[in-house]
Amino acid sequence: MSDYLEKFEKMRIAGNLAAKTLDMLTDNIKIGISTDYIDKLGYEFIRDNGGYSAPLYYRGFKKSLCTSLNHVVCHGIPSRDRILEEGDAVNVDVTAIINEHYGDTSRMFCIGKTPIKLKNLIDATYESMMKAIKISKPGIKLGDIGHEIQSYVEEKGFSVVRDFCGHGISTTFHEPPNILHYGEKNTGIELKPGMTFTIEPMINAGKFGVKMLNDGWTAVTKDKSLSAQFEHTIGITEEGNEIFTLSKNNTAFP
Numbered sequence: 168m169s170d171y172l173e174k175f176e177k178m179r180i181a182g183n184l185a186a187k188t189l190d191m192l193t194d195n196i197k198i199g200i201s202t203d204y205i206d207k208l209g210y211e212f213i214r215d216n217g218g219y220s221a222p223l224y225y226r227g228f229k230k231s232l233c234t235s236l237n238h239v240v241c242h243g244i245p246s247r248d249r250i251l252e253e254g255d256a257v258n259v260d261v262t263a264i265i266n267e268h269y270g271d272t273s274r275m276f277c278i279g280k281t282p283i284k285l286k287n288l289i290d291a292t293y294e295s296m297m298k299a300i301k302i303s304k305p306g307i308k309l310g311d312i313g314h315e316i317q318s319y320v321e322e323k324g325f326s327v328v329r330d331f332c333g334h335g336i337s338t339t340f341h342e343p344p345n346i347l348h349y350g351e352k353n354t355g356i357e358l359k360p361g362m363t364f365t366i367e368p369m370i371n372a373g374k375f376g377v378k379m380l381n382d383g384w385t386a387v388t389k390d391k392s393l394s395a396q397f398e399h400t401i402g403i404t405e406e407g408n409e410i411f412t413l414s415k416n417n418t419a420f421p
């Protein structure tokens with residue numbers, strides 16, 4: 168029988184803490200604040216709710232969450248010098264550890280008015296993640312997930328970042344298998360009940376090429392085009408899947 172229920176119970180708690188952190192940030196992210204302030208709010212919220220921010224000191228990362236703005240693909244480092252401005256779009260990626268289990272989730276936050284091109288990119292990114300989650304159940308293969316995302320966003324003229332992927336997650340932050348956001352149907356390993364992993368497509372308005380900045384973390388689009396990302400942590404059940412990082416503000420535009 169379902170010997171993963173205990174693990175799912177803990178993943179639910181960790182996922183909920185990460186999602187609630189993003190909900191809290193939704194009320195606070197606005198024009199004029201620094202990305203470092205977002206980091207501080209996230210750190211304190213997770214700590215005050217009995218958890219710990221997984222990125223802090225992870226492989227030398229010195230902040231508690233990632234803030235990736237505009238053409239930053241992922242792993243942007245919060246900074247006191249980066250003040251949010253009209254027209255900015257920032258992905259905030261939160262990972263909470265509680266009871267030795269990890270919950271990993273990210274959303275986009277738009278500052279002020281959202282240009283239509285940016286809105287379309289964010290909508291497509293969110294929809295591609297949700298479409299991939301909807302098909303995730305025992306019997307499908309990892310390639311089906313990648314194919315679902317890739318075919319959806321490419322049809323709209325966007326591209327899927329190749330250099331970063333989703334990952335298994337439970338009592339470690341990143342574990343096998345890699346969850347590629349592009350691929351061929353009916354390839355790769357088969358999903359089984361009890362598997363827990365993230366789906367976190369990074370979608371570029373231009374080409375998929377990525378460049379690493381000198382800080383060793385910040386990944387940006389090579390062609391300087393805009394990039395968007397959403398992330399959920401899910402678990403595969405007998406019937407389908409459970410999203411551990413769902414919450415009230417779980418929409419493309421919270």
Ligand code: MF3
Pocket residue numbers: 221222223225226228232233242260261262271365367384398
């Ligand atoms: N949260 C990211 C992910 O989705 C990983 C961030 S690692 C960090 O896998 F060190 F940059 F925080």
Ligand code: CO
Pocket residue numbers: 271333334365367398
């Ligand atoms: Co992740």
Ligand code: CO
Pocket residue numbers: 260261262271272273367398
């Ligand atoms: Co993440």
